[in-house]
Amino acid sequence: MTAAFRPCGLVPTFDNPATLRRVVERISAFVPDVVVVDDGSAEEGRKVVEALGKEGLAHVHHRAQNGGKGAAVKTGFEVAHRLGFTHAVQVDADGQHAIEDLPRFLDAARAQPEALVLASPVFDATAPKSRLRARQITCFWTNLETGGKVIEDPMCGFRVYPVAAALASGANGDRMDFDPEIAVRLVWMGLKVVNLPTRVHYVSKEEGGVSHFQMFWDNVRISWMHTRMVALALLRLLGGGPQPRKMLPP
Ligand SMILES: Nc1nc2c(ncn2[C@@H]2O[C@H](COP(=O)(O)OP(=O)(O)OP(=O)(O)O)[C@@H](O)[C@H]2O)c(=O)[nH]1
Ligand SMILES: [Mg+2]
Numbered sequence: 155m156t157a158a159f160r161p162c163g164l165v166p167t168f169d170n171p172a173t174l175r176r177v178v179e180r181i182s183a184f185v186p187d188v189v190v191v192d193d194g195s196a197e198e199g200r201k202v203v204e205a206l207g208k209e210g211l212a213h214v215h216h217r218a219q220n221g222g223k224g225a226a227v228k229t230g231f232e233v234a235h236r237l238g239f240t241h242a243v244q245v246d247a248d249g250q251h252a253i254e255d256l257p258r259f260l261d262a263a264r265a266q267p268e269a270l271v272l273a274s275p276v277f278d279a280t281a282p283k284s285r286l287r288a289r290q291i292t293c294f295w296t297n298l299e300t301g302g303k304v305i306e307d308p309m310c311g312f313r314v315y316p317v318a319a320a321l322a323s324g325a326n327g328d329r330m331d332f333d334p335e336i337a338v339r340l341v342w343m344g345l346k347v348v349n350l351p352t353r354v355h356y357v358s359k360e361e362g363g364v365s366h367f368q369m370f371w372d373n374v375r376i377s378w379m380h381t382r383m384v385a386l387a388l389l390r391l392l393g394g395g396p397q398p399r400k401m402l403p404p
Pocket of ligand 2: 248365
């Protein structure tokens, strides 16, 4: 018999005062429990998080200071594990994701609880060209690291993680280098990947959309992470490198 399937939503947030509440409410329509990790937001964003906690709409955790998306998601895995959730549906707080697709993501995770379920984004005209090019580059590297096109999109912030495996993955990245790194490490641990197409719409500044992606520094971090991961991939080919880790019990 497979272990119980107890999913929660997981939303990392850093200064998303205009979009966060709606994202959490929309997730709650499909998953009653949502963990929100406030990554050191300024007052306006922090207040929205506090209100969600007070109203019982989210399990709220405030990080003492900003640590980056990866750091916030890793904190979220710990909170989810402590609360007894087996799976975390991670959704970014910037309102870009088609949350109405969440039931499809949940169905896929329920059907294959050991798998990593990743969004394969279908962008519309709102997607910045520079971000599309950066994604193509990171796709090239993840294909090399996994030995094929296992991961259709390593960057998208809409995915379902099996929590125990995510905690055991040993992903080091704390910022935007985290999403591709953990996906590759989970593949190396032997997890199957399910790629699900879903629409991505960049919310305009006027509608409260914000991106904190630091074009220069995040790309430097991502490049350095891929350099290390390709070296590890070569080591694995030679029989060394990271071996499957023991997962925590659910
Ligand atoms: N950038 C950034 N995001 C953070 C941080 N901590 C938590 N996050 C959250 O991580 C998620 C992704 O952040 P975004 O700034 O949208 O980054 P992105 O989706 O890679 O970039 P875009 O494609 O421009 O939207 C959001 O929910 C953020 O609130 C942080 O320190 N920096
Ligand atoms: Mg985003």
